[in-house]
Amino acid sequence: xxxxxxxxxxxxxxxxxxxxxxxxxxxxxFIMTWGEMPNPDPPLPPETKDLIMHVTMTxxxxxxxxxxxxxxxxxxxxGIVVALHYKDKAEGEKVFKALAxxxxxxxxxxxxxxxxGFGMCVDKFGIPWMVNCxxxx
Numbered sequence: 001x002x003x004x005x006x007x008x009x010x011x012x013x014x015x016x017x018x019x020x021x022x023x024x025x026x027x028x029x030f031i032m033t034w035g036e037m038p039n040p041d042p043p044l045p046p047e048t049k050d051l052i053m054h055v056t057m058t059x060x061x062x063x064x065x066x067x068x069x070x071x072x073x074x075x076x077x078x079g080i081v082v083a084l085h086y087k088d089k090a091e092g093e094k095v096f097k098a099l100a101x102x103x104x105x106x107x108x109x110x111x112x113x114x115x116x117g118f119g120m121c122v123d124k125f126g127i128p129w130m131v132n133c134x135x136x137x
Contacts, residue, residue, distance in 0.1 A: 002063070004062065004063040004064060004065060005064055005065070005082050006065045006066060006067075007064070007065070007066035007067075007077075007082075007127055008066065008067060008068075008069050008074065008075070008077075009052070009066060009067070009068050009069065009074070009125060009126075010068070010069060010074035010126075011051060011068050012068070012125050012126075013051070013052035013055060013066050013067055013068040014031070014052055014055075015125070016066065016123075016125040016127070017031070017052075017055050017057055017064075017066060019123075019124075019125070020057060020064065021057060022098075023095060023098040023099060024057075024059045024064075024084075024095065025059065025060075026057040026058060026059035026064065027057065027058050027059075028055060028056070028057045029056045029057060029058050030054070030055065030056040031052060031054070031055040031056075032052070032053050032054050032055075033049065033050055033051060033052055033053055034048040034049060034050075034051050034052075034053045034068075034070075035048070035049035035050060035051075036053070037053055044070075045071065047071055048068075048070055048071065051068035051070075052066070052067055052068045053067055053068075054066075054067050055067065076126055077126065077127060077128055080128070081120070081128040081129065081130050082127060082128065082129050082130070083129075083130045083132065084129065084130065084131045084132070085132050085133075085134070086117075086131065086132070086133045087133070087134075088133070089116045089117040089133045092109075092117050092131050092132070092133040093109050093117055093119075093131075093133075095131055096109045096117075096119045096121065096129075096131040097109070099121055099123045099129050099131070100119070100121035100123070101124070102123070102124035103121055103122050103123040103124045103125075104121060104122045105119065105120070105121045106120040106121055106122065106128075107119055107120040107121075109131065114134065114135065115132050115133055115134050115135060116133045116134070116135050117131070117132075117133040118130070118131065118132050118133065119131050
């Protein structure tokens, strides 16, 4: 079994995944808009045409997926955070700063009793993140 996050957006999925591709060093493996979906039944409203129906991005051996919610159905993330773990503190801090840029930092990236570096933010697309760089034991 494999678990992977599936992120929902309110019309910003393409921009978010292009950003994550750069920040996380990922590669978009598949992307399709609602307008490219074959034979939707019932037909989709015109405003959904350019929204993302599904995207898959690989980051190393991990997978991140997402989509734009249909109009009127988006709900902001609540009670969940995407956690990233790095061995290298400098790399973790770089990724944290890039994710936090334009968003909201909820805990500055700093040393803690369990980590050489740890920070929490909500990115400019509304996705909550934790970046953790554990201390060597």
